[in-house]
Each structure stands twice: as structure tokens, then as C-alpha cells.
Amino acid sequence: MKRRDFVKSGIALGGAAVSSPIISYGRNAADPVEKHDFKLKYAPHFGMFESHAGKDPIDQLNFMADTGFMALEDNGMMGRTPEMQSKIGDTxxxxxxxxxxxxxxxxxxxxxxxxxxxxxxxxxxxxxxxxAVEVAKRVNAKWMTVVPGNFQRNLPIGIQTAHVVEALRKGAEIFEPHGLVMVLEPLSDTPDLFLRTSDQTYLICKAVNSPSCKILYDIYHMQKNEGHIIQNIDLTWDEIAYFQIGDNPGRKEPTTGEINYKNVFKHIYDKGYRDIMGMEHGNSMPGKEGEVKLINAYAEVDDFKV
Structure with a gap:
């Protein structure tokens, strides 16, 4: 079956039913893409939909909105020109x-x-x-990611933790007057990193003791480092301000790995979370078909009962 016929049939890849209308995206009206009414605010990155929208960031933003994604993540926003930041914010x-x-x-x-x-x-x-405060104003952002850096083998862990807490308290003083939040992200990229687990990050947030210092719970990294996703979300819930997504292994869209994202998303939704879920992962397939596969994967795991 050709992809166009497959999409028109109203059946999402992976077997999930799609009830939203088909839209025709500007550059090629012959390439219809489903629009979805997602329960959670999933935030793609620039580059995820280049095959449909082209390389222009504004065209990509419009494609995201046209397909039902109502948020954006951009790790490299601070490297963009102020003019482009303002243009993104306006869009x-x-x-x-x-x-x-x-x-x-x-x-x-x-x-x-x-x-x-x-x-x-x-x-x-x-x-x-x-x-970052000035950048946040241009794009109307609230959250900024912080990674404290590497673990020091020549210093006791308690001393390192105190250093991190002291620095983050000073950072929080900058953000508090603006209502901004730095979110600390424990990572799995290398064992050389200082911040690795959700409980360690929870302790640091408690020590900083500021509404401007919270946890970024990246489900992909935490599955690799500690597992027990739902249990650890519950244990650290009062300090979590933001989530990111990626299946494991592979760090691609949900349904491509071992994480039961439908259950995880339902649990997060049922606990009352309505903020952004950052899609910090790659596409499992290239081209337009890979982009449609990604969109429909989110439709599948977002299809939980409320």
C-alpha cells in the first residue's frame, strides 16, 4: 500500500486509530499529514520535520502546529541571532x-x-x-537546561555537591525575579558526568531551595541509569518541572524501544502534569515516511483513557 493511501485510510502506523482530519501541508498539497489533538504538550526540535517543511525554522514551526504539536524545544536557541530568536518567539x-x-x-x-x-x-x-534571561524574553520561555559538568575524582562527593549547590543558588538569584526556572538534567551520556540520577538531582534541588531550580526528568536517560521510571517519578515528583522523551535503546521516538510510554504518559497526566514534554530524540526512519511514523507513534502512545 502506498503511504498516501495508507494515511488516507485513517489508520496510524503501529495500529493506533486516527480520528483527526487530514491536512495538506503547504509545500506539497499532495502529501497529506494527519492533525492530532494530543492530550499532552509534546515539543519537537527543529530538524524533525525537514522533509515535509524544509530547512526554514519558521516553516518547520508552522508544520508542527499544523500537525498538532503545540510546543517547541531548541537546545541551541542561545546560539541563534537575536533577530531569529524574536522571529521564533513571534511565530x-x-x-x-x-x-x-x-x-x-x-x-x-x-x-x-x-x-x-x-x-x-x-x-x-x-x-x-x-x-539566558534576555533570550527567554524573546521567545517567551520559562525553562532553561543546566548540566553541572563532570565528576571530580580528586574531590569527595559531598564537597562537589556543596560546590554545585552554591553555584546553583547564585544562578537561581538571577532567575527568580523573572519567574524563570533552570531545570537540572541528570544524564547517561558518560559516567564522567557529575549529575546521574533523579534522587541525586532531587537532593540538590532541595538544598538550593528555590522555585527557580527544579528537575528535568529525561525518561530516556533515567531508564538507562536507574530504571523504575514511574516509581522514581513519584519519589521526586514535587521537584520535577519538566520532562523529556526518548525510547531506549536507540533514543528514537516512542514505540521503537522498551519503554511503555503509553503507561508512563498516562501516569504523568493522571498526576496532573500539563506542561511540556520535550521530544529530545531522533527519528527512527529517514524522510517523509519517517516523519509520519514519528507523528503517528505519538498519536499511539497519547491514546490513553483519562
Missing amino acids: LAKRGMEMGVFVIDKGGNSQNSLSEGKQEFIDIFLEGCKR
């Missing part, structure tokens, strides 16, 4: 979309580790926080 507002996280720029040196306690690294971090 988000026009389409009724929300801005998810972007990563706070620490000065271009990935080895700047707050766990070391060095003043030069703290200064770079705080300067990044100040610039």
Missing part, C-alpha cells in the same frame, strides 16, 4: 505554541564543571544565566 505566539527548554550556554567550554568550585567556571555559568 510561537501567533500559532498559540509554547517554548520549551533551551540549554544555558556556559561559554563554549563543555569542561566547565561547577563541581570543581572554581570561580572562573562559576562566573562563566552566571554570565550564561544573565544572557
Whole structure:
């Protein structure tokens, strides 16, 4: 069956029923794409829908909105020109979309580790926080991602934790007057990283003790590092401000790995979460068919009873 006929049949890839109307996206009206009414605010990244929308970020934003995604994530937002940031912010507002996280720029040196306690690294971090406030204004963002850096094998863990807490308290002082929130992300990319688990991040947020310092719970990373996703979400719930998504193994869209995302999303929804779910993953297939597969995967796992 050709993909066009397959989509017209109203049946999503993976077997989930699709009830939303078909839309024809601007560049090629012969390529219909389903529009979905998602229960949660899933936020794609630029590049996920280039085959349909082209390389222009604004065209991609419009495609996201046209297919039912009402939020955006852009880790590299701070690297864009102020003019493009403002254009993205204006388009988000026009389409009724929300801005998810972007990563706070620490000065271009990935080895700047707050766990070391060095003043030069703290200064770079705080300067990044100040610039992030201006970026957040342009795109109407609320959340910014922070990763404290690497683990130090020559320092006790308690000393490193104290260094991180002290630096984050200073960062929180910058964000609090603006109602902005830095979200700490424990990662699985390398065991050299300082921040690795949800309970460790929970402890740090409690110690910082600020509404501007919360947890970014990335389900992909936490499945790799600790598992017990639903249990650990419950244990750290009062400090979680943001979620990110990616199936494991592979870090692609839901339904491509081992995580039961339909159950996880229902649990998060039932607990009252209505903020953004960042789609920080790749596409499992290339081209337009891969993009349709991704959209329909979200329709499938979002199809839970409320």
C-alpha cells in the first residue's frame, strides 16, 4: 500500500486509530499529514520535520502546529541571532505554541564543571544565566537546561555537591525575579558526568531551595541509569518541572524501544502534569515516511483513557 493511501485510510502506523482530519501541508498539497489533538504538550526540535517543511525554522514551526504539536524545544536557541530568536518567539505566539527548554550556554567550554568550585567556571555559568534571561524574553520561555559538568575524582562527593549547590543558588538569584526556572538534567551520556540520577538531582534541588531550580526528568536517560521510571517519578515528583522523551535503546521516538510510554504518559497526566514534554530524540526512519511514523507513534502512545 502506498503511504498516501495508507494515511488516507485513517489508520496510524503501529495500529493506533486516527480520528483527526487530514491536512495538506503547504509545500506539497499532495502529501497529506494527519492533525492530532494530543492530550499532552509534546515539543519537537527543529530538524524533525525537514522533509515535509524544509530547512526554514519558521516553516518547520508552522508544520508542527499544523500537525498538532503545540510546543517547541531548541537546545541551541542561545546560539541563534537575536533577530531569529524574536522571529521564533513571534511565530510561537501567533500559532498559540509554547517554548520549551533551551540549554544555558556556559561559554563554549563543555569542561566547565561547577563541581570543581572554581570561580572562573562559576562566573562563566552566571554570565550564561544573565544572557539566558534576555533570550527567554524573546521567545517567551520559562525553562532553561543546566548540566553541572563532570565528576571530580580528586574531590569527595559531598564537597562537589556543596560546590554545585552554591553555584546553583547564585544562578537561581538571577532567575527568580523573572519567574524563570533552570531545570537540572541528570544524564547517561558518560559516567564522567557529575549529575546521574533523579534522587541525586532531587537532593540538590532541595538544598538550593528555590522555585527557580527544579528537575528535568529525561525518561530516556533515567531508564538507562536507574530504571523504575514511574516509581522514581513519584519519589521526586514535587521537584520535577519538566520532562523529556526518548525510547531506549536507540533514543528514537516512542514505540521503537522498551519503554511503555503509553503507561508512563498516562501516569504523568493522571498526576496532573500539563506542561511540556520535550521530544529530545531522533527519528527512527529517514524522510517523509519517517516523519509520519514519528507523528503517528505519538498519536499511539497519547491514546490513553483519562
